[in-house]
Amino acid sequence: MSSALLEQLIEAFRVLPGVGQKSAQRMAYHVLERERAGGQRLSGALAEAIEKVGHCSRCRDFSETEVCATCASAARDAHLLCAVESPADRLAIEQATGYRGLYFVLQGRLSPLDGIGPRELGLDSLGARLAEGEIQELIIATNPTVEGEATAHYLAQLARQHGVRPSRLAHGVPLGGELEYVDRGTLSHAFGSRSEMGP
Amino acid sequence: MSSALLEQLIEAFRVLPGVGQKSAQRMAYHVLERERAGGQRLSGALAEAIEKVGHCSRCRDFSETEVCATCASAARDAHLLCAVESPADRLAIEQATGYRGLYFVLQGRLSPLDGIGPRELGLDSLGARLAEGEIQELIIATNPTVEGEATAHYLAQLARQHGVRPSRLAHGVPLGGELEYVDRGTLSHAFGSRSEMGP
Numbered sequence: 001m002s003s004a005l006l007e008q009l010i011e012a013f014r015v016l017p018g019v020g021q022k023s024a025q026r027m028a029y030h031v032l033e034r035e036r037a038g039g040q041r042l043s044g045a046l047a048e049a050i051e052k053v054g055h056c057s058r059c060r061d062f063s064e065t066e067v068c069a070t071c072a073s074a075a076r077d078a079h080l081l082c083a084v085e086s087p088a089d090r091l092a093i094e095q096a097t098g099y100r101g102l103y104f105v106l107q108g109r110l111s112p113l114d115g116i117g118p119r120e121l122g123l124d125s126l127g128a129r130l131a132e133g134e135i136q137e138l139i140i141a142t143n144p145t146v147e148g149e150a151t152a153h154y155l156a157q158l159a160r161q162h163g164v165r166p167s168r169l170a171h172g173v174p175l176g177g178e179l180e181y182v183d184r185g186t187l188s189h190a191f192g193s194r195s196e197m198g199p
Numbered sequence: 200m201s202s203a204l205l206e207q208l209i210e211a212f213r214v215l216p217g218v219g220q221k222s223a224q225r226m227a228y229h230v231l232e233r234e235r236a237g238g239q240r241l242s243g244a245l246a247e248a249i250e251k252v253g254h255c256s257r258c259r260d261f262s263e264t265e266v267c268a269t270c271a272s273a274a275r276d277a278h279l280l281c282a283v284e285s286p287a288d289r290l291a292i293e294q295a296t297g298y299r300g301l302y303f304v305l306q307g308r309l310s311p312l313d314g315i316g317p318r319e320l321g322l323d324s325l326g327a328r329l330a331e332g333e334i335q336e337l338i339i340a341t342n343p344t345v346e347g348e349a350t351a352h353y354l355a356q357l358a359r360q361h362g363v364r365p366s367r368l369a370h371g372v373p374l375g376g377e378l379e380y381v382d383r384g385t386l387s388h389a390f391g392s393r394s395e396m397g398p
C-alpha cells in the first residue's frame with residue numbers, strides 16, 4: 001500500500017458488518033476515485049449521528065430528541081404497544097405492516113448468562129408504562145429463538161400482571177415458501193396449529 | 200424512521216459500492232448500537248483521506264505525498280514499469296506477485312466514446328518517462344477486456360517508439376474478468392509468464 005491514510009481508511013471500513021478486507025479496499029478506492037463528495041457526506045453523517053442520536057425515553061428506539069417522533073405523534077393508536085428486540089425489527093414491522101400503534105424497543109433479549117436481565121431491557125419502565133392503564137394489548141414481536149421465546153414469556157407475564165392482553169406474532173410456513181424447504185420445527189408447529197378453512 | 204439523522208446516515212451509506220437500502224440500514228444500526236468508537240474512527244479516516252490523499256506525480260497512484268513511497272523507494276527496480284488501469288489493480292499485483300519494479304496507474308482505459316483519450320490517462324507523462332531511457336520493459340497489465348486490449352496496443356506502440364520492450368500478462372487471466380477479482384495464484388502465474396508483444 002502506498003498511502004498510510006488509505007490503509008487506515010481500509011482498516012476503518014472493516015468495522016462495518018459484512019465488510020472484509022476486499023470489500024473495505026473496494027469501498028476506499030471507490031470513494032477516493034469516484035465519490036469524494038459522497039464520502040464527505042458519509043463522514044459528516046456518521047459523526048453527527050454518533051454524536052446526537054441517543055435513545056427515546058419512551059420507547060428506547062434511536063432518536064435525536066428526548067421523545068421520538070412516533071411516540072410524540074397524536075396519530076398513533078396509544079392502546080397498542082409492540083415490543084421488539086431491536087430498532088431494525090421495529091423498522092421491518094413499520095415498513096411491512098399497517099401497524100399504527102406504538103413500539104417498545106428492548107435493545108436485546110433476556111440472556112442471563114450474558115448478564116442481560118429485565119433491567120438491561122428497560123422492563124421496569126415498560127412495567128410502569130403498562131401500569132398507566134392506557135395500553136390494552138402488548139404485541140410481543142421478539143424473534144422466534146430460544147432467548148426470544150423466553151423473553152416473550154416474561155413479557156406476557158408482565159402484561160398480565162398489569163391487566164394488559166399479551167399477543168404473539170403467528171408462527172408458520174412463510175408465504176411463498178415451499179413446504180419442502182421449510183425447517184422441521186416450523187413445519188411441525190404450523191401443522192400442529194392448523195386452522196379450519198372458511199367456506 | 201423515527202430519526203432524521205439516522206435516515207440521513209442510511210442514505211449516506213448508499214454511496215458505498217454494493218450497498219443498497221437494506222445493507223445501509225444494517226450498517227447504520229450496527230454502528231449506532233455496537234460500534235460508535237469504530238464509527239468515529241471511520242468518519243475521521245474518511246474525512247482525512249478525502250482531504251489529503253491525492254495522486255503521486257510520478258505514477259498517478261493514490262498518495263498523500265508529492266511522490267509515493269513506491270516511486271521514491273531505492274529498493275525498486277527502476278528498469279521495469281508496470282502499467283495498470285486502477286490503484287486496485289496495482290495493489291492486486293503488488294500483493295500477488297513478487298514484482299519489484301515500478302508502476303504507472305492509468306486511472307482508466309482508452310474509451311474515445313466516453314471522451315477518455317491518451318491525455319486523460321496521462322500518456323504524455325508516460326511517454327516522457329519512457330523517453331528518459333532508464334526503463335527497459337513496459338509490462339502492460341490492463342484488463343483483458345476490449346477497451347483494456349485497445350489500451351494495451353496503444354501502450355505497446357508508445358513503448359516501441361521509445362525503444363522500450365512492451366510485454367503483456369500471459370493468458371490465464373480469464374477473458375472478460377477484472378484483475379481485482381482474480382485469485383492470487385492465477386494472477387501470479389499470469390504475471391510470471393508475461394510475453395513480449397508482437398508488432
